[in-house]
Structure formats: structure tokens, C-alpha cells
Amino acid sequence: MLDAFGKQNWWPADSSFEVIIGAILTQQTSWKNVEKAISSLKKEGGLNPEFLNYIELGRLEQLIKPSGFYKIKAQRLKNFLDYFLKEYNGKTEKMTEDNTIKIRKELLNINGIGKETADSTLLYALNKEIFVIDAYTKRIFFRLGIVDTNDYEKLRELFENSLKEKDHLNTINKFKEMHALIVELGKNYCKKDPICNNCPLFSSCKRKGVKNEYS
DNA sequence: ACCCAGGTGGCCC
DNA sequence: GGGCCACATGGG
Numbered sequence: 001m002l003d004a005f006g007k008q009n010w011w012p013a014d015s016s017f018e019v020i021i022g023a024i025l026t027q028q029t030s031w032k033n034v035e036k037a038i039s040s041l042k043k044e045g046g047l048n049p050e051f052l053n054y055i056e057l058g059r060l061e062q063l064i065k066p067s068g069f070y071k072i073k074a075q076r077l078k079n080f081l082d083y084f085l086k087e088y089n090g091k092t093e094k095m096t097e098d099n100t101i102k103i104r105k106e107l108l109n110i111n112g113i114g115k116e117t118a119d120s121t122l123l124y125a126l127n128k129e130i131f132v133i134d135a136y137t138k139r140i141f142f143r144l145g146i147v148d149t150n151d152y153e154k155l156r157e158l159f160e161n162s163l164k165e166k167d168h169l170n171t172i173n174k175f176k177e178m179h180a181l182i183v184e185l186g187k188n189y190c191k192k193d194p195i196c197n198n199c200p201l202f203s204s205c206k207r208k209g210v211k212n213e214y215s
Numbered sequence: 216a217c218c219c220a221g222g223t224g225g226c227c228c
Numbered sequence: 229g230g231g232c233c234a235c236a237t238g239g240g
Contacts, residue, residue, distance in 0.1 A: 027222040033238060034221090068237040072223085114223050134221055151229090183221050192219070 001181040004200035008180035011124035016092035018047050019125035020084075023117045024076050025067040036066035049090035053081045076112025083110055092125060100128045115152050123179070129172055131159045132179045136186025143190065145206030 013019045018038065025034045038047065040063045045051040052060070061074040081090075083106065088094040095103060100122060107118035115133070122128040133155045141147040147155060163178055165171045189199035194209050196202055 023221085026220090028220060028235085029222085029237080030220045030239075032220095036238090066237060068220085069222090069235045070237080072235055076223085112223065116222060120221080132221085136221070179221090186221080 001185055001200060002177070005181055005184045008177055008184060010176055010180035011120070013124075015047070016096075016125040017049060020080065020092075020121050021047060021052075021077065023120040023125070024080065024112065025064060025073060027069070027073070027117060029068045033066050033068060037064040040064070040066075049081055049084055052077060053085055053090075072112070076110075079110050079112050096126045096128075100130065103128075104130070115156075119156070123172070123175055127172055129160075129168065129175065131156055131163065131175045133159070134179070134183065136190060137179070137182050139192075140182060140186055140190045140201075143194070143205055143207040143210050144201065 011019045011022065013022055021041070022034055022038060025037050041047050041052070044063055045055065055063075057074055057078060060077065061070050064070050064073055064077075067073060084090055084095070087106070088098075103126070104118055104122060107113050107121060108115065113121075119130045119132045122130040123132055133152055137159075138147070138150060138155065141155075147158065149155060159178075160175075163171070163174050165174055185199070185201065189195045189201075192211065194211065196205070196208050199205070202208065
């Protein structure tokens with residue numbers, strides 16, 4: 001994948017806070033649409049916790065409209081902000097200092113933040129050693145014939161154990177690049193409707209052209 | 216006129 | 229634990 005697509009340098013954002021906002025907005029949504037929402041937020045008042053906490057829910061809904069599911073996502077942003085301001089005073093640096101398992105548990109306790117959003121936050125915003133599992137990961141590795149489970153935690157452990165390096169920072173960078181490359185491969189070749197032609201993993205794929213599998 | 220996107224929660228069994 | 233559904237805009 002690295003040969004085919006090159007280094008991805010994820011996550012595209014100007015700040016850790018922007019990563020978290022993007023992670024919520026990109027739920028079941030193409031990144032192109034999220035970019036529109038993020039740029040209107042920046043234009044309106046800047047992408048910072050104080051501003052997002054200050055603006056009215058209805059105004060927030062309008063600003064993020066292009067990202068889809070805008071009403072529910074506006075509320076999800078507010079839900080995260082309540083927690084973020086209360087527990088960490090709106091500082092990602094404070095959050096990074098805290099215990100990974102504790103943060104993960106707290107994030108999952110927020111309505112609207114599930115496992116993928118929580119883990120994207122931990123890995124890409126807070127630089128924690130957590131691997132992100134998404135629909136592409138499940139689909140690609142199921143079709144390759146490498147995994148036969150749909151269980152998020154089992155998959156996460158499998159990938160974390162397989163990708164772990166001696167050095168902590170190398171491991172984190174490996175996790176970041178691997179997930180980004182999986183998404184790139186997925187977007188280009190491993191969609192629900194399989195493309196397969198010219199897929200860099202075609203020769204090692206055991207379930208070419210399969211449509212019904214894990215989501 | 217479809218199908219799909221870097222999910223999540225609610226409800227049901 | 230799993231299956232089904234709503235949530236919504238924009239691009240192919």
C-alpha cells in the first residue's frame with residue numbers, strides 16, 4: 001500500500017482540536033463534505049472550543065450542514081464540548097497527559113462518540129498507542145481472507161499486536177500510517193461494490209468481487 | 216434513478 | 229452478541 005499510495009501523513013488538520021471535530025463530522029460521511037463544514041466553522045469564528053461552546057445549537061447546525069446528519073452531529077459536538085471543557089478546560093494538552101484507558105472509557109460514555117471516533121481521537125489528536133478500526137479495515141481484511149470476525153475490540157487487538165514496534169513513537173506512527181493507507185485503498189478499490197481491477201492487493205485477495213461481508 | 220460515504224445509538228430479539 | 233433502522237448532504 002505504501003508503494004502504491006505513498007506516505008499519507010494523517011490526520012489532515014491544523015490542530016488536535018480540529019482532529020476531534022473532524023472525527024465526529026466524518027462519521028459515515030466523505031471527507032470532502034467535512035472539509036466544507038470545517039471551513040465554514042473557521043470562517044465563522046475559528047475552530048476552538050470556546051467558540052463552538054458559545055454559538056447556538058441552531059447556528060452550529062447550519063454551519064456544519066454540508067457534512068450531513070447535521071442536527072445530530074451538532075448535538076454530538078456539543079456533547080463532546082461539555083465534557084472537554086469540564087474535564088480538561090478545553091485543552092488537548094491536558095487531555096494527552098491523562099491515562100489512555102480512562103480517556104477512552106470517558107469518550108465512549110459521550111453520546112455520539114463510538115469506538116472509531118474515540119480511537120481516532122486517541123491516536124491522531126492525542127498521540128496515544130491505539131489502532132483505529134473502520135468499515136474499510138473490516139471489509140479489506142475480510143476479503144483478503146485474513147480476518148473472520150466483526151468484533152471491534154478483537155480486531156483492534158489483532159492489529160495492535162501485529163503492528164507493534166519496539167519503540168513507542170514508531171508504533172504510533174505505524175498505526176497512523178497504516179490506518180490512513182487502509183482508507184486510501186478502501187476508497188479506491190475496496191468499496192461495497194468491489195472494483196478489484198488494478199488493486200495493489202489483488203493477487204493476495206482470497207475473496208475477489210465479494211459483495212456481502214462485514215460492514 | 217439509483218448507490219455510497221473515514222458511524223452511532225436506539226430498539227428488538 | 230447480532231439485525232434493522234434513522235440520521236442527511238453531496239458526489240459518482
